[in-house]
Amino acid sequence: MNTVTEKCKNEVVIRRGATIDDIEGMLRVEKETWSEDQAFTREHFESHLKVFPEGIFIAEVDGEIAGVGVSELLDYDLAHPIPTWYEVSDEGFIAGTHNPNGKYLYGVSLSVSPRFSSLKLGSKMLEYCKNSIIQRRLDGFVIGSRVPRFSKFSTQMTIEQYISAKRGNRKIDPELEFYSQNGFDVIMPLPGYFEDPESLDYGVLMFWKNPK
Secondary structure, eight states: OOEEEEESSSEEEEEEOOOGGGHHHHHHHHHHHSOTTTSOOHHHHHHHHHHOGGGEEEEEETTEEEEEEEEEEEOOOTTSOOSOHHHHTTTTTOTTTOOTTOSEEEEEEEEEOGGGGGGTHHHHHHHHHHHHHHHHTOSEEEEEEOOTTHHHHTTTSOHHHHHHOEETTEESSHHHHHHHHTTOEEEEEETTOSOOGGGTTOEEEEEEEOOO
16 A cells, blocks of 8 residues: 655645545545535445455545545547446446556546645645556546536537636636646546536546656
8 A cells, every 4th residue: 555645734645545444434525525416335435445446545634534536447548438427437336347457547536525625635636646657657547527617607608618718727617627737638528427417417538648
């Protein structure tokens, strides 16, 4: 199990890998981050631990689990993306989709408790994931981003216009801005990617290429 520790006002530890003892903390983060129908369940995490425990990335603050990222390995064709989150992640369980020999890390989920929003844990976790990709000599990092403000702009612009729209030098969508600031490039919109009223069920395929 690899870790990175950052000592500041709060001690932040980012680590790869999880055990059964982490499940309660991970469930608490899911409950604090998502609605009941969006959050991962105990059965999801048990499947992740069985299939690809090293694909779980955890952020701890002073010993408390504060962020959880779940990933899988895939052989992914960016020009012909897997159309929905449910298909690409086996309904979030990854048992039927994870490929141990895959050359891309696919970000299935990223959850950070709002109580720790000031610590930029999401960015720290993504950076840790990217370093892991470099170490494993994978080709890159693929995600499907939410676009939670699209529902407010959909009568004014198309999804293609929306994902390029900026206010000043920042994208108007906070999720797209977050991933862009962390080095991801927009590839294409994915209609019907997952059930998310704020995003009008759209996802946006984004990619970080291993520079090594």
